[in-house]
Amino acid sequence: MERFAGLLQQLPRHQGQMLRALHLAQAELGWISRDAIRLIARHLRVTEAQVYGPATFYAEFRHSPPPKTLVTWCSGPSCRVVGGDRVRRIFEAEFGCRLGENTPDDELGLWLGQCNGTCEKAPMVWVNGRVIGPLSMVESVKLARRLKQGEDPLTWPERPIKIAPATFVDAETTYGSEHAHDSTSDGAVS
Amino acid sequence: MSSAYEEIREAAELAAAPRRSPTRPLVRVDLSTSSVAAEADRLWEALPAPAAELDVDLMRVGTLGLSWLEPVVEVERPDMGAVVYGPVRPEQASEFLAAALGDNPTEQAAQWLIGARTPAPGIPALSDHPFWGPQERRLMQWMGVIDPESIDEAIAVGAYEALDHAVGMDPMAICDLVLAAGVGGRGGGGFPAGQKWKFLLGAPGPTKYLVCNADEGDPGAFVNRVLMESDPHLVIEGMAIAGKATGADYGFIYIRDEYPLSIARMELALEQARARGVIGQDIFGSGFDFDLEITRGAGSYVCGEETGLIASVEGLRGMPKIRPPFPAQKGVFSEPSNVNNTETYANVPLIVRNGAAWYRQHGTESDPGTKMFSISGALERPGILEVPFGMGMDELLLGCGGGPPDGHTPKGIQPGGPLGGLLPASDLGLKLERPPFTERGVLLGSGGLILFDERASAVDLTKYFSEFCEDESCGRCTTCHGGSQRLVEVLERIMHGDGRQEDLERIGAIDKTLQNANCLHGQFTPYAVRGLVNYFRDELDVHIEEKRDPARVAPGLTRYLITDQSDPALEEAAALCPTSCIARAPVEGAEDDDASEAQGDWRIHEPSCIHCDACREIAPDAIRVEDRFLTMLSVV
Numbered sequence: 001m002e003r004f005a006g007l008l009q010q011l012p013r014h015q016g017q018m019l020r021a022l023h024l025a026q027a028e029l030g031w032i033s034r035d036a037i038r039l040i041a042r043h044l045r046v047t048e049a050q051v052y053g054p055a056t057f058y059a060e061f062r063h064s065p066p067p068k069t070l071v072t073w074c075s076g077p078s079c080r081v082v083g084g085d086r087v088r089r090i091f092e093a094e095f096g097c098r099l100g101e102n103t104p105d106d107e108l109g110l111w112l113g114q115c116n117g118t119c120e121k122a123p124m125v126w127v128n129g130r131v132i133g134p135l136s137m138v139e140s141v142k143l144a145r146r147l148k149q150g151e152d153p154l155t156w157p158e159r160p161i162k163i164a165p166a167t168f169v170d171a172e173t174t175y176g177s178e179h180a181h182d183s184t185s186d187g188a189v190s
Numbered sequence: 191m192s193s194a195y196e197e198i199r200e201a202a203e204l205a206a207a208p209r210r211s212p213t214r215p216l217v218r219v220d221l222s223t224s225s226v227a228a229e230a231d232r233l234w235e236a237l238p239a240p241a242a243e244l245d246v247d248l249m250r251v252g253t254l255g256l257s258w259l260e261p262v263v264e265v266e267r268p269d270m271g272a273v274v275y276g277p278v279r280p281e282q283a284s285e286f287l288a289a290a291l292g293d294n295p296t297e298q299a300a301q302w303l304i305g306a307r308t309p310a311p312g313i314p315a316l317s318d319h320p321f322w323g324p325q326e327r328r329l330m331q332w333m334g335v336i337d338p339e340s341i342d343e344a345i346a347v348g349a350y351e352a353l354d355h356a357v358g359m360d361p362m363a364i365c366d367l368v369l370a371a372g373v374g375g376r377g378g379g380g381f382p383a384g385q386k387w388k389f390l391l392g393a394p395g396p397t398k399y400l401v402c403n404a405d406e407g408d409p410g411a412f413v414n415r416v417l418m419e420s421d422p423h424l425v426i427e428g429m430a431i432a433g434k435a436t437g438a439d440y441g442f443i444y445i446r447d448e449y450p451l452s453i454a455r456m457e458l459a460l461e462q463a464r465a466r467g468v469i470g471q472d473i474f475g476s477g478f479d480f481d482l483e484i485t486r487g488a489g490s491y492v493c494g495e496e497t498g499l500i501a502s503v504e505g506l507r508g509m510p511k512i513r514p515p516f517p518a519q520k521g522v523f524s525e526p527s528n529v530n531n532t533e534t535y536a537n538v539p540l541i542v543r544n545g546a547a548w549y550r551q552h553g554t555e556s557d558p559g560t561k562m563f564s565i566s567g568a569l570e571r572p573g574i575l576e577v578p579f580g581m582g583m584d585e586l587l588l589g590c591g592g593g594p595p596d597g598h599t600p601k602g603i604q605p606g607g608p609l610g611g612l613l614p615a616s617d618l619g620l621k622l623e624r625p626p627f628t629e630r631g632v633l634l635g636s637g638g639l640i641l642f643d644e645r646a647s648a649v650d651l652t653k654y655f656s657e658f659c660e661d662e663s664c665g666r667c668t669t670c671h672g673g674s675q676r677l678v679e680v681l682e683r684i685m686h687g688d689g690r691q692e693d694l695e696r697i698g699a700i701d702k703t704l705q706n707a708n709c710l711h712g713q714f715t716p717y718a719v720r721g722l723v724n725y726f727r728d729e730l731d732v733h734i735e736e737k738r739d740p741a742r743v744a745p746g747l748t749r750y751l752i753t754d755q756s757d758p759a760l761e762e763a764a765a766l767c768p769t770s771c772i773a774r775a776p777v778e779g780a781e782d783d784d785a786s787e788a789q790g791d792w793r794i795h796e797p798s799c800i801h802c803d804a805c806r807e808i809a810p811d812a813i814r815v816e817d818r819f820l821t822m823l824s825v826v
Contacts, residue, residue, distance in 0.1 A: 014505075015504060015505040015506075016503065016504055016505050016523070017505065018505025018506075019485060019486060019487070019488055019502065019505060020485075020486070022488065023447075023486055023488070044505070050506075053506070053507045054488075054505065054506060054507050057490065057507035057508060057509075057664075058487075058488030058489050058490050058507075058508070059488070059489035059490060060447050060487075060488035060489035061488060075409075075658075076409035076410065077409050077410055077567070077604065077608075077640055077651065077654060077655075078409070078410055078566050078567055078640060080646075080650070080651065080654050081567060081568065081640075081642050081645070081646040081651070083803065085650075085743075086801070086802045086803050086804075089768075089800040089801070089802050090768050090800070090802045090804065092800075093768035093769050093800050093802070094768050113448075114407070114409065114448055114489060114491075115409030115410060115448075116223065116448045116449070117223065117224065117410075117411070117412030117415055117564070118223060118224045118227040119410060119566040119567070119572060120224065120227075120228075120257050120258055120260070120566070120572050121227050121228075131227040136807055137802050137803045137804035137807050138766060138804050138807045138808055140802075140804070141766050141768055141802075141804050142766075144768070
């Protein structure tokens with residue numbers, strides 16, 4: 001939190017920096033907490049409500065701590081026409097939570113993602129940002145079960161399905177090198 | 191050419207020379223979002239070792255558009271032109287390099303060979319490839335050829351030359367030139383960009399802003415992403431020229447958060463452009479100042495609407511406002527502003543460099559020039575390409591895209607994103623320009639085209655689009671958020687076998703109401719369902735009258751049945767079922783300790799079945815999906 005407060009000080013103090021500040025909070029803290037909202041409001045010289053509004057309007061911002069393993073289900077039409085909706089039902093049944101929720105122990109979460117245009121991998125999910133697809137329904141069930149057992153899909157010996165790292169933008173590329181933090185930078189541009 | 195630009199150009203050409211006319215083999219690796227999803231970054235990590243051994247140079251490039259062949263690699267040899275190969279798996283890196291650099295790549299690297307981008311003896315030209323041949327690559331000319339992370343290479347092929355010319359021009363003359371070229375808003379509106387710029391030029395200053403709409407929210411559209419990832423300087427140059435033409439000295443590029451690589455490459459391009467002085471203070475010694483910043487979106491579709499976008503740039507919730515006032519009167523921070531699509535800005539440097547007449551050589555009267563299209567869905571060859579306006583949709587989707595794979599038949603087309611509507615396969619002959627689409631009650635939109643085949647359900651797709659619109663409604667007007675909620679409810683009911691003929695009237699009433707929504711999001715929401723009623727009426731009637739889903743995807747209208755009890759695969763299917771709804775029925779009279787050996791019939795416990803199809807994948811001969819209501823009738 002102190003780190004975030006420090007980085008926040010480097011942003012110009014006006015409302016136009018709202019999205020930047022919220023992105024910074026999420027990158028640093030993993031989610032937008034009430035404390036973060038208070039800090040942003042003070043720094044940008046707006047009311048807390050003026051921060052709370054955007055923070056809850058945009059789908060990207062989370063209001064609870066992220067799960068350890070986040071499965072993002074692609075909701076795009078290209079996935080839909082090849083069985084994407086079935087993939088969602090499988091993950092919901094296996095995880096025992098609905099779309100947009102975490103499992104009670106916060107180990108796993110199933111969230112909705114918007115089409116990112118890698119439609120030739122449809123149907124797909126992203127596990128902690130990595131595109132995994134095309135998934136058959138059998139593979140979906142197996143993937144969900146392995147994740148439940150706490151396995152990292154990248155360490156599977158036989159790699160039964162295509163797994164490709166997605167492109168992450170870490171704090172370094174977005175906020176300049178002085179803001180770099182220790183997130184994984186798989187596939188980030190040099 | 192100003193002396194300042196000449197100096198920059200010469201330095202850049204010098205820096206880029208080794209890659210422009212290679213004296214040793216040069217290997218270009220496509221590193222864009224879609225190729226990275228196909229493990230191009232692993233390939234990129236695997237290549238340096240064999241490349242050093244074979245004494246070749248490696249280079250990162252954007253995409254050529256051949257998405258289905260990713261990861262695509264191009265090998266340019268001094269003794270041979272640039273030859274494109276793909277897909278090259280990471281584990282094949284050294285094997286591939288050796289083959290492509292061997293004496294006879296046509297045979298040795300035959301498994302990867304796609305075609306020669308520049309003439310190479312004995313190798314089929316890429317221009318003869320059905321995907322490549324009909325294209326007219328203007329915006330995409332340097333995509334997949336230059337390194338998007340190096341400004342040297344962009345300048346060496348002519349970037350910022352048009353800006354150098356434009357800073358010496360009269361703003362009105364630039365507006366007139368763009369108006370004469372007839373470039374329309376590429377986001378789908380098609381409003382002449384030159385006209386829009388004149389509004390801003392005429393607005394009182396001194397503060398004016400430009401906004402670039404790169405919030406490409408339409409699922410299935412990735413034109414802007416490819417532009418920003420493969421040739422970011424084209425967009426920056428276009429915006430700087432627009433700045434000169436309209437008197438704006440500051441711009442915002444609003445990029446959606448789902449495009450991290452685009453954000454990173456644009457940030458980098460901006461940094462490099464500032465360092466070179468091609469944007470910033472006193473550009474090329476002309477006294478013209480222009481700078482840009484990137485605003486990162488946060489996952490809101492409605493921010494693609496220009497007033498919503500402006501609200502989002504201002505740090506508010508991205509809720510659209512009623513126009514007027516138009517952005518040219520009151521835009522970002524209440525100052526006069528202009529919003530254009532990324533592709534619109536990218537066209538501007540080409541027009542300034544080549545003139546309006548050149549621009550109009552292709553395209554139609556209503557839509558001059560070329561357009562990038564991203565094609566996906568049930569296609570043999572999904573990807574991104576640039577063709578002249580006015581080309582037949584069949585030529586694009588069936589010719590370039592190869593139509594549906596595995597002999598499936600096209601059923602319909604979904605142009606223009608969730609708000610674009612649906613077209614039946616019989617409309618494949620439509621020309622790709624706005625008027626014929628508008629006449630059919632759909633939108634050409636921003637360039638995404640999704641083909642679907644007979645396996646997809648038009649009703650299910652419509653429900654998906656309506657759900658999307660409901661979800662993404664900003665919530666300001668009841669017409670929109672309430673209307674889309676009712677629409678989803680009606681479609682949901684139909685898909686559960688509870689549809690009635692009155693529902694058609696109800697859909698019509700909702701459609702009418704939604705047309706009174708405040709912004710285009712609400713007004714376009716009923717386009718999908720209107721397409722369903724107009725063009726897929728038969729399918730809808732089967733849902734309503736016969737309680738049957740011909741595509742068998744609606745869980746409410748289908749059921750899974752075990753047809754062969756003896757299939758051993760059922761054991762595995764039962765173990766895999768996510769809800770454990772496949773089990774053997776208890777055998778009557780069996781002793782408790784015999785339970786393990788009791789072999790009752792396999793049953794599917796229907797209330798807990800989630801229709802996920804996993805069991806049928808494992809035991810396709812033993813499990814069948816049936817129409818729920820028809821099966822029950824035949825049983826009785």
